[in-house]
Amino acid sequence: MNKLLLAFLFFGLIASVTISMKIDVRTQSEPNLGDIPLCLICDFAVGKIEKYLDDKANTTVIIDKVEKDCNILRNSWIGKCKNIVTEYGPKIIDLLESNESPKAVCAIIDLC
Numbered sequence: 001m002n003k004l005l006l007a008f009l010f011f012g013l014i015a016s017v018t019i020s021m022k023i024d025v026r027t028q029s030e031p032n033l034g035d036i037p038l039c040l041i042c043d044f045a046v047g048k049i050e051k052y053l054d055d056k057a058n059t060t061v062i063i064d065k066v067e068k069d070c071n072i073l074r075n076s077w078i079g080k081c082k083n084i085v086t087e088y089g090p091k092i093i094d095l096l097e098s099n100e101s102p103k104a105v106c107a108i109i110d111l112c
């Protein structure tokens with residue numbers, strides 16, 4: 001009888017440790033691709049592009065520099081950031097050059 005009780009306690013302990021480890025892993029894991037806040041990444045990219053436009057850099061140089069800037073973001077966002085810069089960079093530059101506000105730019109390209 002004592003042994004049975006001990007066994008129950010033991011398995012209970014293992015189970016609760018396992019569950020709390022699972023919760024831990026889940027709260028610490030990076031969001032999956034669907035959870036990546038495109039709007040935040042767009043704001044980030046537009047801010048950088050604006051700065052390089054002020055420096056009178058051309059489109060090629062701007063896109064290249066902002067792609068490198070993406071590397072300061074958290075790992076799971078870097079690829080998406082580079083995709084956005086490659087895909088929307090020229091459009092973002094056009095919009096900023098025609099005096100759209102940075103806030104408006106991300107809305108126009110449907111990322112915010």
Ligand SMILES: *[C@@H]1O[C@H](CO)[C@@H](O)[C@H](O)[C@H]1NC(C)=O
Pocket residue numbers: 058060061
């Ligand atoms: C952009 O600027 C860089 C550096 O000034 C220059 O090397 C490059 O040829 C330019 N590219 C275009 C398309 O004008």
